[in-house]
Amino acid sequence: MKPLTHFKTTKILRNILLSLGVFFALAISAHAQNLYVSVNGAICGFNCSEFSGSISEYTPDGMQSTFASDLARPRGLAFDSSGNLFAAVNRHGPPTPQFQGRILKFPPLGHQSVLGNVALSFLEGVVTDSGGNTFAMAQSASSTTTNTIYKFAPDGTRSVFAGPSAFDDDTVPFGLAFDSNGNLFVSTQGDPGNDTILEFTPGGMESTFATGLTYPHGLAFDGSGNLFVAEDNPAPDGDILKFAPGGGAPTVFASGIDLPEFLTFGPPR
Numbered sequence: 001m002k003p004l005t006h007f008k009t010t011k012i013l014r015n016i017l018l019s020l021g022v023f024f025a026l027a028i029s030a031h032a033q034n035l036y037v038s039v040n041g042a043i044c045g046f047n048c049s050e051f052s053g054s055i056s057e058y059t060p061d062g063m064q065s066t067f068a069s070d071l072a073r074p075r076g077l078a079f080d081s082s083g084n085l086f087a088a089v090n091r092h093g094p095p096t097p098q099f100q101g102r103i104l105k106f107p108p109l110g111h112q113s114v115l116g117n118v119a120l121s122f123l124e125g126v127v128t129d130s131g132g133n134t135f136a137m138a139q140s141a142s143s144t145t146t147n148t149i150y151k152f153a154p155d156g157t158r159s160v161f162a163g164p165s166a167f168d169d170d171t172v173p174f175g176l177a178f179d180s181n182g183n184l185f186v187s188t189q190g191d192p193g194n195d196t197i198l199e200f201t202p203g204g205m206e207s208t209f210a211t212g213l214t215y216p217h218g219l220a221f222d223g224s225g226n227l228f229v230a231e232d233n234p235a236p237d238g239d240i241l242k243f244a245p246g247g248g249a250p251t252v253f254a255s256g257i258d259l260p261e262f263l264t265f266g267p268p269r
Helices: 007-020
Strands: 034-039 055-059 064-073 077-079 085-093 098-106 113-118 120-126 134-139 147-154 160-164 175-178 186-187 196-201 208-214 216-221 227-231 238-243 253-257 260-266
Touching: 034 077, 034 216, 034 253, 055 085, 055 253, 064 085, 064 098, 077 260, 085 120, 098 134, 113 134, 113 147, 113 175, 120 260, 175 227, 186 216, 196 216, 208 227, 208 238, 227 260, 238 260
Parallel strands: 077 120, 098 120, 175 216, 216 260
Antiparallel strands: 034 055, 034 260, 055 064, 077 085, 085 098, 098 113, 120 134, 134 147, 147 160, 175 186, 186 196, 196 208, 216 227, 227 238, 238 253
16 A cells, blocks of 8 residues: 555545535544444455454444454445444455455344445445445556546445546555544554554644554544554554644554454444
8 A cells, every 4th residue: 555645636635525514434422432443353354254354343442342244355444323333344246356345234132234336346434424425445457447436326336436637647645534623543554563544634734643553544532532453464463543732642442353454433333
């Protein structure tokens, strides 16, 4: 993954998301929230039929439990205002070796269902808006469809919200999150051990919020303004870091995780 170095790309994406009031990989309310983390599980090839991906749930004091298991390469997570959890998963399918992205819906009560699919694509981040729409960022081998943000209406109807032209050719945004002041935080990759999180003000001023990271993926703010970051490393090196408001050295919120991916906050389940 190449680091996000072009302000043009981030500014375009910031304007897209702010135009809808969308929060990427982030769900906050005034009540105590649990942290949900997608975990890739064991590396599984294209001929794999058994998946070990999962979604872990952490209470504010760090107690961990498994919310969902046996998932295929889970990535982005997001809650809507009704308490439904949406999760991106990725299976392989014909024509091999292409991925097939899928958005799963976990209601507060009842069984999971499929909101929608994106053929020949690998889904990463997921967001929801106040209108009940779900957005997913897709990557693919095709230059005409990679780095495309798809919009799913509440009934599952899919449309293209933003295409590849919204991004620089050599840039792929990865983990994104807004704080309560509207500042955009972007995790970037390209130099493991020195990967960074950039911060952009609503006016477009750029600064480095944190560096010295290794494969930072999902970002999420809690209601107190703490930033949680998933470092996507195999166990025992995969972890979730916690940065206090204003930055500084992080603390380790959870460790020993096998390939943590994306994060979101939501109600206890």
